[in-house]
Amino acid sequence: MKAAVITKPGGPDVLEIHDRPDPVPGHEQILVRVRASALNRADLLQRRGAYPPPAGAPVDIPGIEFAGEVVALGPGAREWRVGDRVWGLVGGGAHAELLVTHERAVAPIPDALAWADAGAVPEAFITAHDALRQADARPGEVVLVHAVGSGVGLAAAQLSRAWGMRCLGTARTPQKLDRARNHGLDAGLALGTDLATLAPFVREHTDGRGADVALDLVGGPYLDATLGSMATLGRIVLVGTMAGARGELDYRRLLQGRITLRGTVLRARPIEERIAVTRRFGAEVGPALASGAVRPVVDSRFSLDELPRAHERLESNATFGKVVVTMS
Ligand SMILES: NC(=O)c1ccc[n+]([C@@H]2O[C@H](COP(=O)([O-])OP(=O)(O)OC[C@H]3O[C@@H](n4cnc5c(N)ncnc54)[C@H](OP(=O)(O)O)[C@@H]3O)[C@@H](O)[C@H]2O)c1
Known part of the structure; x- marks a missing residue:
């Protein structure tokens, strides 16, 4: 897979796109093809070397939220089918074409939302x-x-x-x-x-x-x-x-x-708490996103290759809403 990599602590120019082995879903995990993600202050801090990812997350691939489709199920995973559209939070690794996550730590994406809009939802909402x-x-x-x-x-x-x-x-x-x-x-x-x-x-x-x-x-x-x-x-x-x-x-x-x-902090929470918060979001906010009662607000969109420019955009403090990163 293609993945954004923080090659060393520093400015946006330390980000490079590398080929990495595809992750393999473990027990009760799913493999997700990321269609869109977004940028967060946590990514900027991690890039500067000031916010190490939690244990279990990729050490040098940023990205803490995703919207994508299930492409494979790990042993014991049975909540989703290949092709289902899901979104959620991860400790890192979402600025890549593929990621693995616990099957219960995701929620279904309403049909009405296009990928680029869906990528703007999880962390903010x-x-x-x-x-x-x-x-x-x-x-x-x-x-x-x-x-x-x-x-x-x-x-x-x-x-x-x-x-x-x-x-x-x-x-x-x-x-x-x-x-x-x-x-x-x-x-x-x-x-x-x-x-x-x-x-x-x-x-x-x-x-x-x-x-x-x-x-x-x-x-x-x-x-x-x-x-x-x-x-x-x-x-x-x-x-x-x-x-x-x-x-x-x-x-x-x-x-x-x-x-x-x-x-409060989300990223450092144990998996069981992240599952609980994501499921409650799915139950209570999912319908409002499906009906359009609440909507993601997209400031700008960048491809994975343009990630350094996306970082510059968020760092400018000029954004209104989310800086979305789309995968090809
Ligand atoms: N605890 C958690 O789990 C969690 C989860 C997500 C986000 N967060 C945190 O929540 C905050 C907002 O995140 P976000 O992604 O929504 O932000 P964002 O979209 O990046 O927007 C941040 C905005 O805050 C304003 N700002 C920046 N520096 C400021 C300062 N020194 N004083 C006053 N205003 C300032 C700027 O707008 P103006 O200057 O135009 O007002 C900037 O555009 C961040 O600190 C982020 O790390 C925490």
Whole structure:
């Protein structure tokens, strides 16, 4: 098979396309021909040598999500047939023509979705869905999403609207907020370096109450500003650390607001948990993707050969939605 390989830590030019032996499905595994994948911050970090893949994943082939068709079944695998369209998450190895994964760690792709759109779904929608579920977000509540023009952000905004929540969001780029209004965002704040504008914005749009749920995809100083924008008994899920992995936190606000703060990560979860989260996504989000109630948002598409350009595109921070990688 053809596979993208990180030849050494560095910039996009360290990525090369190599021939690699086809992977062989083991017990209860399936062999999947990848038709489309997408790029994630994890791929950029791994390429720079700052995010080693979890045990069991290919060490030098990036790619943590895929949409593809089943081409072979390993011993004991009986949930799928050759030709079935499936999508899911892996610890690595999705930027290649073939991969193997546990047969229960995938979900069916609705017929309505073309491959290139399907490739934009798994990481964004599974992360957003799982984070909203962890936060116990309920209809009628207000969800605050930082970096709302991101892949995960736009999935969270759409799911919020589909489930009867109101979505407030931030981005550093006002144009992304305008576009995000077509994808579930109710009100947006262009957030510059002055994070003190966040709490008044949220209070203005919640009759002074604050947000019930926040998905913080940015971290760094955003977390403390988010804490100051929450309603009593609000729930914050820290999903990303693009603005830094450390910061100050007002503990009194945490106590007085009886706020819940939790972190989440998908890639490092044990297989049984990844199976559970993928199956719940398939059951609860699959129908909404099939009906078009929520849709993948594709920023741009690149072929596997163009992977270095895809990395440059994601690194530019100019993207709106997902950077998709299609296999020939
Ligand atoms: N925990 C998990 O399991 C999990 C899973 C998936 C993703 N993530 C994390 O979630 C975050 C979002 O992922 P994604 O793939 O949806 O992102 P994405 O599509 O790559 O979009 C990220 C956007 O965030 C904004 N941004 C970048 N650096 C920023 C900074 N320093 N301060 C404020 N905004 C910044 C930029 O938009 P603007 O500047 O225009 O606002 C950028 O376009 C990432 O941190 C990613 O690692 C975590």
